[in-house]
Amino acid sequence: MPVNVVYPRIVSIGAGAVGELGAILRQLGLSRPLIVSDGFLRQQGLVGRVADLLRAEGVEAGVFTDTVPDPTTASIDLGLAALKGADYDSLIGLGGGSPQDTAKIMAIMHVHGGVVRDYKVPAVADRAGLPVIAVPTTAGTGSEVTRFSIITDSESDEKMLCAGPAFVPAAAVVDYELTLSKPLRLTADTGIDSLTHAIEAFVSRRANPLSDTFALAAMKIIFANIRRVCAEPGDREAREQMMLGSMLAGHAFTNASVALVHGMSRPIGAFFHVSHGLSNAMLLPRVTRFSAPAAETRYAVCARTMGVAPAEASDADAVAALLTALDLLNLDLQVPSPRAYGVPHNRYFDGIDIMATQALESGSPGNNPRVPTHAEICELYREAWD
């Protein structure tokens, strides 16, 4: 069966890539971008630096920095109002996954209207909006290359997965120097998120030879560097590798989708304001244990690729080594359980039924090698508590 893959038209990667922004806009025939970022990055001076860079190239950019972590429908409305205010022809999503996801859905809704829920899966957005140039500052969500945007409903707290080729940015500017100042917790959480993308893409029922190539390369690079980058945040070589790994993992999952870990992690993030990478990390070892019997060979390849099992290890031994390695990684990176994180016990257990329903509705569990029932997801949430 043929597979359809999607990529940005231009990817600029490497130290100093952000300096290419003006040239990329010219290449795309764009001249009036709105920078979509957050208050923290504005305060840090990055938004001003990018605006100055563009001004030096004769481009006057608008600035919107009222995006929020885990973007909400209310924050998208604010962004859309800002976008309407002038004759912008493009958006620059500058920041972690949240500003990028915000820019991506704003670009589509500005042109095609509707409300965010109209774009929730199983809807497929295939009509292009304004062009987006994605500039990630974490490694990362991979949002700079993916056909996804995740937006939380301000009323119901549901994290809605929105998908389609129209969400793929026109260009990605992947400059690891922008990640050098990121603190340990953010580095660890975003790093585990990208490792989860690689593993889930590889075991996904929608995996294909192209996504496999990206997934294996990504997990090898990420696993080899994640402890190093957390131990020494200024390690340029490790930062560069993590940025490359994160983008490759993005290429993998945009073409193969993520699976049960992401399906279950979104409701935890939405209800208890746990960061996306951290809620994935809380679930990754346990969900892998649940899923492994249905795809032992694939998980064994992950173990050998990540170097946690020797090439000659049996599949069963390799899978056992992978489970141990994921537990150890969480321990080393100090990933808390929901209980240790401070999630209220009653709200967590009362919420399991609706979290399981939302996980299933996202469609991601359907890509899992072992497709869970609602009851099995509930049980996994109970097991993940502590």
Ligand SMILES: [Fe+2]
């Ligand atoms: Fe993710």
